[in-house]
Amino acid sequence: MFEIFGVPSQALFGQLLLGLINGSFYALLSLGLAVIFGMLNIINFTHGAQYMMGAFVAFFLLQYAGLNYWVALIVAPVVVGATGVLIERLFLRWLYKLDHLYGLLLTFGIALVIEGLFRNQFGSSGLPYQMPDLLRGGQNLGFMFLPNYRAWVIVASLLVCLGTWFVIERTRLGAYLRAATENPTLVRAFGINVPLMITLTYGFGVALAAFAGVMAAPIYNVSPQMGSSLIIIVFAVVVIGGMGSIMGAIVTGFGLGVIEGLTKVFFPEASNTVIFVIMALVLLVRPAGLFGRGV
Amino acid sequence: MERVDPVAIAPVKNEGRAETIAFIVMVAALIAAPFFVYPLFLMKALCFALFACAFNLLIGYGGLLSFGHALYFGWASYLTAHSAKVWGFPPELAILTGVATAAVLGLAAGALAIRRQGIYFAMITLALAQMMFFFALQAKFTGGEDGIQGVPRGTLFGLIDLNNQTNMYIVTLVIFLAGFLLIYRVINSPFGEVLKAIRENEPRTISLGYKTDRYKLVAFVLSATLAGLAGGTKAIVLQIASLTDVDWPMSGEVVLMALVGGLGTVFGPVAGAFVIIAMQNYLAQVGQWVTVIQGLVFVACVLLFRRGIVGEIANLLKIKL
Numbered sequence: 001m002f003e004i005f006g007v008p009s010q011a012l013f014g015q016l017l018l019g020l021i022n023g024s025f026y027a028l029l030s031l032g033l034a035v036i037f038g039m040l041n042i043i044n045f046t047h048g049a050q051y052m053m054g055a056f057v058a059f060f061l062l063q064y065a066g067l068n069y070w071v072a073l074i075v076a077p078v079v080v081g082a083t084g085v086l087i088e089r090l091f092l093r094w095l096y097k098l099d100h101l102y103g104l105l106l107t108f109g110i111a112l113v114i115e116g117l118f119r120n121q122f123g124s125s126g127l128p129y130q131m132p133d134l135l136r137g138g139q140n141l142g143f144m145f146l147p148n149y150r151a152w153v154i155v156a157s158l159l160v161c162l163g164t165w166f167v168i169e170r171t172r173l174g175a176y177l178r179a180a181t182e183n184p185t186l187v188r189a190f191g192i193n194v195p196l197m198i199t200l201t202y203g204f205g206v207a208l209a210a211f212a213g214v215m216a217a218p219i220y221n222v223s224p225q226m227g228s229s230l231i232i233i234v235f236a237v238v239v240i241g242g243m244g245s246i247m248g249a250i251v252t253g254f255g256l257g258v259i260e261g262l263t264k265v266f267f268p269e270a271s272n273t274v275i276f277v278i279m280a281l282v283l284l285v286r287p288a289g290l291f292g293r294g295v
Numbered sequence: 296m297e298r299v300d301p302v303a304i305a306p307v308k309n310e311g312r313a314e315t316i317a318f319i320v321m322v323a324a325l326i327a328a329p330f331f332v333y334p335l336f337l338m339k340a341l342c343f344a345l346f347a348c349a350f351n352l353l354i355g356y357g358g359l360l361s362f363g364h365a366l367y368f369g370w371a372s373y374l375t376a377h378s379a380k381v382w383g384f385p386p387e388l389a390i391l392t393g394v395a396t397a398a399v400l401g402l403a404a405g406a407l408a409i410r411r412q413g414i415y416f417a418m419i420t421l422a423l424a425q426m427m428f429f430f431a432l433q434a435k436f437t438g439g440e441d442g443i444q445g446v447p448r449g450t451l452f453g454l455i456d457l458n459n460q461t462n463m464y465i466v467t468l469v470i471f472l473a474g475f476l477l478i479y480r481v482i483n484s485p486f487g488e489v490l491k492a493i494r495e496n497e498p499r500t501i502s503l504g505y506k507t508d509r510y511k512l513v514a515f516v517l518s519a520t521l522a523g524l525a526g527g528t529k530a531i532v533l534q535i536a537s538l539t540d541v542d543w544p545m546s547g548e549v550v551l552m553a554l555v556g557g558l559g560t561v562f563g564p565v566a567g568a569f570v571i572i573a574m575q576n577y578l579a580q581v582g583q584w585v586t587v588i589q590g591l592v593f594v595a596c597v598l599l600f601r602r603g604i605v606g607e608i609a610n611l612l613k614i615k616l
Contacts, residue, residue, distance in 0.1 A: 100413055105550065108547060108593060109589075109590045111590070113594070116583060116585075119586070235418040236422040239418050272432075277426070
């Protein structure tokens with residue numbers, strides 16, 4: 001064991017790893033928010049609740065159906081994404097012609113309802129979720145101990161993020177999406193079903209949140225309020241990165257996770273607030289955000 | 296473009312008269328109310344009514360949705376409670392300390408938040424409020440989870456004993472009415488007209504030569520200061536300051552109050568605050584369901600009646616309230 005800046009390397013790398021884990025969640029969630037905002041012009045306040053629902057679906061599957069983590073990783077995003085589609089069809093679509101702020105207020109209300117219902121049913125204390133057998137244990141890398149599950153979370157979320165980036169920026173479907181973001185009327189005139197695309201985009205963004213929720217379940221406990229504090233941090237991440245760029249959301253998410261992890265080592269008192277402080281600094285220097293276009 | 300108020304209220308007749316009548320009715324009702332309703336409930340509702348009016352000044356007239364108003368309410372509440380309890384300040388100075396705190400915080404947060412618009416503005420105010428929530432959680436003087444309890448009400452100006460419930464009610468009512476009238480004056484002043492112009496079309500207002508950023512900042516600081524007045528008064532009335540006051544659900548609650556009553560109406564936030572506080576009071580037995588019901592009210596308001604209670608009435612009677 002050796003020391004870096006007077007901090008044992010184990011602690012430093014351990015926190016860096018935790019930072020990367022948090023960063024993966026920030027990246028997945030802010031990516032979902034950016035995708036939804038691009039298409040619907042709505043900031044999805046329900047995102048935190050949907051992340052929590054993902055974790056709960058995984059919990060239900062294991063508890064009542066005996067279906068394991070790997071099944072949950074596919075099923076939970078689909079199920080929660082479907083509820084997202086329902087929310088879009090029932091509520092959100094009435095708001096597209098109104099000020100964006102109403103979307104924020106509506107999704108905030110939905111988030112209150114969902115979190116309230118879960119809290120009534122399951123109380124505030126967390127429920128444990130078993131780690132999948134395959135990913136138990138870890139590797140000793142010499143300078144630190146790397147738990148397998150944590151390595152998996154980082155790799156898997158990186159893959160999902162990059163996959164999303166690839167689909168949106170490099171495929172024909174993504175091209176339609178980007179075009180519809182710029183000018184929905186014109187894209188409709190070309191015979192593309194834009195309302196359907198909007199619905200599915202919302203469903204997809206929600207599914208990303210649920211996916212993050214399933215991955216978070218074995219690390220943090222499954223609890224009704226796991227999403228509400230996280231979503232506010234993700235908002236700050238989104239303000240820092242700007243929602244104009246998909247890659248920007250991913251980079252900012254991981255980057256801020258790492259910075260937060262490092263703060264935990266060198267200045268633990270500030271670890272809760274460091275992201276907000278960075279947000280304030282970015283607003284002073286680059287009001288449009290690091291990757292933002294316009295205000 | 297960036298319009299919050301969805302409906303310009305249709306033909307207005309007898310402008311100003313309806314407002315005067317409504318104001319007289321409101322004052323009469325508030326004077327009579329303590330004979331019929333539990334005074335502590337009324338005082339709490341009045342504090343929140345002032346809070347909601349302060350919030351409404353920003354969104355209803357400036358088109359700025361702040362999702363972090365708990366920051367000013369809560370910190371003013373903490374500083375008032377601390378200065379009254381630990382430093383032994385009389386109530387008027389204690390409240391003033393809270394108000395000054397809120398003004399300074401409003402200046403700092405406002406200067407940052409007005410650098411972005413619309414949805415970003417909402418997210419920035421929320422994030423800054425959350426940052427200050429963590430400070431409140433860690434700071435020693437706030438008492439963490441316990442908050443500051445048993446705040447002495449003291450004697451106002453060395454003359455009026457606030458431990459007497461009637462005195463406390465009158466003082467709260469006077470503070471509320473002063474804040475209410477100040478807001479009314481502001482929105483009907485040239486300053487208020489510029490604010491409305493910014494809400495309707497900011498680029499055009501800029502091209503007319505107004506420094507819109509300054510107007511927005513002044514409005515923000517004013518709103519934060521009045522939210523602080525509400526928070527400080529609340530700390531004296533209920534004799535407690537706690538984490539609930541600075542946490543994000545409080546920011547959501549004040550949005551809900553203004554929304555239920557009617558965004559951009561003068562009387563709406565007052566009605567909304569009374570409705571929401573009454574709802575919390577009578578639903579206290581059902582515990583956690585309050586959150587669910589509040590969420591449903593949010594959804595219903597946004598989808599079905601965006602004008603709010605007072606806005607709907609004003610629209611029906613074709614008057615301005």
